[in-house]
Amino acid sequence: MAELSRFFNDVEGDERNYQANDFAQFFTNFLGNGFFNGLGVSAENTTNTIIAPGSAFIEGHEYTNTSSLTLVHDSADSTNDRIDRVVLRLNRDIDVRRINAFIKKGENGSDPEPPELTRNDYVYELSLAQVKIEAGKSYIDSSQITDERGDIDLCGRVSNPEKITDQIGRVDIKRPDQRASDYIRGHSVFYIHGEDHTNLLKEWLDSVGFNPGDVGRELTNIRVYVETVASRADTGTQTVTVFDRSRQYDFQIYGRFHRTSNAGFITVTDWGKWHEEVLIYEQGENENGEYIRYTDGTQKCWGVPFALTTTRPTGPLYRDVEIWTFPVPFVNTKGLIVTGDVRSFDRWVSMTSLSRTSVNINAVGTSHSESAWDVYVQAEGRWRR
Incomplete structure (x- = not known):
């Protein structure tokens, strides 16, 4: 049949009969496989694991566990570990037609793998948890349980189905x-x-x-x-x-x-x-200082402090100069501002020979002094247009 439309009431002479599979197909239009809530797996320091109350949805069919459910694992091997899975299994076989929680037993081995989930036209499984059965150990504790409810490939939360999201x-x-x-x-x-x-x-x-x-x-x-x-x-x-x-x-x-x-x-x-x-696009540091680049194109740089004297006479003043190569280059000098600070009342800082990659840092003072003072510098401009 090329077209389907449902669901409608019967009228005399025109019966409308629907199967459970019709409703299941309808629900898969807006609900994907997974768990709604609960169904966490816990240990009780025996060979049992406990599934908490909760509900799930598998291929258009609803599952609910109304109270704590105990599942019993087979005893551990004396030599090798194994990994079991606690799963919800939908079985659409005409003689079964139900969803049940059960233990899917793994194989013993020196490097065991969890058993594969079965997913075909009749059976569809979701994994709630892995349980590692350790060799020679007579009980299961919480460290042996790996919650798999959050893995969308194995279980996941019920949400929009792939036919929508794709x-x-x-x-x-x-x-x-x-x-x-x-x-x-x-x-x-x-x-x-x-x-x-x-x-x-x-x-x-x-x-x-x-x-x-x-x-x-x-x-x-x-x-x-x-x-x-x-x-x-x-x-x-x-x-x-x-x-x-x-x-x-x-x-x-x-x-x-x-x-x-x-x-x-x-x-x-x-x-x-x-x-x-505005987000941080990139940040780092090197021998020339630290920098941050932002997603709006802004770039800020901070230099390693320079120790500068004021020993070179310049008219009535004295100065010292150091070239600061920026930690990363700016895109150009348009709007590029460089500032500096020296912790002294009779010295100040000026900038000359500005380019997109470097600037001259000048410490200027009113008197000759061989005492070096730290000069702190920063620059702000753009790393992209």
Whole structure:
């Protein structure tokens, strides 16, 4: 049958009969496999493990454990360890038709592995925990239990099913000029990359004012994650995260931007302007001092203190000079400000010969002195345009 529609009441001459599998298929449209709550596995210093009350969802079928459930593990081998798993098993065989918790016993060995989960047309298993059965040990304690409920490949929390989330980057994407009312009510996300949506990716980057070339990357290296909360009409908040696709670049975050919209009594409202959340892009230190680069392009540098005298006569004053090479270069000298401080009432600091990579630090005084005083310097400008 090419089309299915359900569920409807019977009318005379037109019976509508539905199977449990019809309902299970329906529920998988909006609920993925996993646990809802509880179902933690604990030890009681015997060969038993205890499953706490809780509930789960497997392939459209609901499971609930209403009280603490005791499971008994087989005794340990005298020589080799083994790893058991505590699992929930959905069995759709016509003679079974239920979900049960049970122990899936592993194999003894010098380097044991947990048993594989069974997942086929009839049986589907979720792992709640691994339990290491140590050789020669007559009881199980908490150190032998590894909780696996949080692993989405083995169990995970019930959430949107893959049939929904797999389409986020293909179907639910929007343009940056679309208003909050164009988004679904509540929370929504989508992901954009250059291979499938080159022009759209560029639109979003242009919207927030980010140029991949400023960080030495190509458009195809960049990804954008858009998260939106829309409540009604054109009211909502939106966050855009721009990051690198490459593990080599540690999936570097290049910027995070926020904007809001509030309909009020106006029927049509566009988004407000973007506000950048300034994050640390890079930081470090070397023999020339310390530096921090921020995602908005700002760069700050602090030099290692210079010990300077005032022994060189310059007219009626005396000075000393040292070249400070910045820990990392600035992109240019536009807006680059270098300041210094010397802890003395009759000396001060001036800067000359400023470039994007270095500056001359001058200690100036009113009298000749061979006593060296520490000069503290810092610089602030931009590491990218």
